[in-house]
């Protein structure tokens with residue numbers, strides 16, 4: 001029976017670091033990652049409790065939409081810049097302020113009360 005000659009197992013890594021040491025280093029790194037993750041989760045939980053009891057955080061986490069659609073810019077300008085000083089009434093149809101002398105709204109044509 002001829003013995004199959006196997007190369008001797010050498011526990012040396014790429015740069016002369018023993019494999020057991022390399023595995024120990026990886027294990028330490030993994031444990032460090034788990035510990036950091038647990039610390040972060042604990043911190044965020046306590047911070048959440050703190051914010052719930054003390055107050056909301058000053059900066060909202062919601063990202064603002066890039067463009068907010070303006071519902072009705074014409075009524076805004078009509079409200080902010082009255083041209084004539086007279087009794088006005090707000091139209092129930094479109095919300096514009098129109099003169100009480102007018103019989104119907106000039107914006108939507110709704111008859112005023």
Ligand SMILES: [Zn+2]
Pocket residue numbers: 091092093094095096105106107108109110
């Ligand atoms: Zn109107």
